[in-house]
Amino acid sequence: MNSTKDPCINICKxxxxxxxxxxxxxxxxxxxxxxxxxxxxxxxxxxxLRLIALGATGRRKSK
Structure with missing residues (x-):
């Protein structure tokens, strides 16, 4: 993982x-x-790892 871009996808729950x-x-x-x-x-x-543990889908917001 080389990117250090902010991973926020505007779900914030x-x-x-x-x-x-x-x-x-x-x-x-x-x-x-x-x-x-x-x-x-x-x-x-x-x-x-946390997202996997939470069972989150990891979906990105549409552009």
């Missing part, structure tokens, strides 16, 4: 402090712009 749209915690969402690329990649990797 939370289950136990984790967004079911992007898989990030509220703390990670607030800190996103201040994180460096390495930290962003770590958050993205962790968020993907």
């Amino acid at each position: 939370f289950s136990d402090d984790i967004c079911v749209g992007c898989g990030r915690s509220k703390r990670e969402i607030r800190a996103w712009k201040k994180l460096d690329k390495v930290d962003k990649r770590a958050v993205l990797a962790e968020s993907q």
